Amino acid sequence: MSFLASTTHLHITTWVVALILFFIAAVSAKKLTGVQMALRGVYILMIxxxxxxxxxxxxxxxLANNGSGMLYDMKVLFGILVIGFMEMILARKNKGKSVNIFWILFAIVLLVTLYLGLSGGIGFNLF
Ligand code: HEM
Known part of the structure; x- marks a missing residue:
């Protein structure tokens, strides 16, 4: 399965597509079932x-970090948390419940995920 991990481009494509679908579903006044189903499919590709x-x-x-891969593990954890908050926001929005606090938490975990990904040591390294 090395073609999946030879570059980070496939992974980047999946989360960019996921974010676009998520924002479309989140700002729409009505429930976009098709978009939300597609989004769930993209989660699988992202994972x-x-x-x-x-x-x-x-x-x-x-090995390059004195034996500690903890930040790498955190990257995975935060990536999954981003998915969790996207689902939470869409579910609450569809039920007409307030989503403000979830938007803030979503923004924080997304930024942390981007930081951990872009400092992970492979692919793009901006930090
Ligand atoms: C919306 C959710 C996610 C975002 C925004 C995201 C973002 C990123 C970014 C920006 C990178 C760096 C790419 C590069 O350096 O070229 C990356 C790499 C990575 N992602 Fe994600 N990701 C998400 C979800 C996930 C999930 C769910 C997993 C695990 C199942 C995961 C595991 C990884 C791993 C292991 C790397 C390699 C880290 C590195 O060395 O740079 N990500 N991701």
Whole structure:
């Protein structure tokens, strides 16, 4: 499965598509069932591509950091939390419940995920 982890482009594509679908569903006045179903499909691709990167590179990154791969593990955890908050926002919005606090938490976990990804040691390294 090395084609999944040879570059980070596939993974980046999946989360960019997911964010676009999520924002479309989140700002729409009505429930967009089709978009939300497509979004769930993209979550799976995101987890598969992220999981492939994790399995391929975790050990190397840990060795380069005095044996600690904790930030790499946190990247996966935060990536999954982003998915959780997207689902939470859409579910609450569809029920007409307030979503303000979830938008703030979503923004924080998204920023942390981007930071951890872009400082992870492979692909793009901005930090
Ligand atoms: C919306 C959710 C997510 C966002 C915004 C995101 C963002 C990113 C970014 C910006 C990178 C760096 C790419 C590069 O350096 O070229 C990355 C890499 C990575 N992602 Fe995600 N990701 C998300 C979800 C996930 C999930 C669900 C997983 C695990 C199942 C995951 C696992 C990984 C791994 C292991 C890497 C490699 C880290 C590195 O060394 O740079 N991500 N992700």
């Amino acid at each position: 598969i591509t992220g999981g492939a990167l994790f399995m391929e590179h975790r050990e190397t990154v840990a």
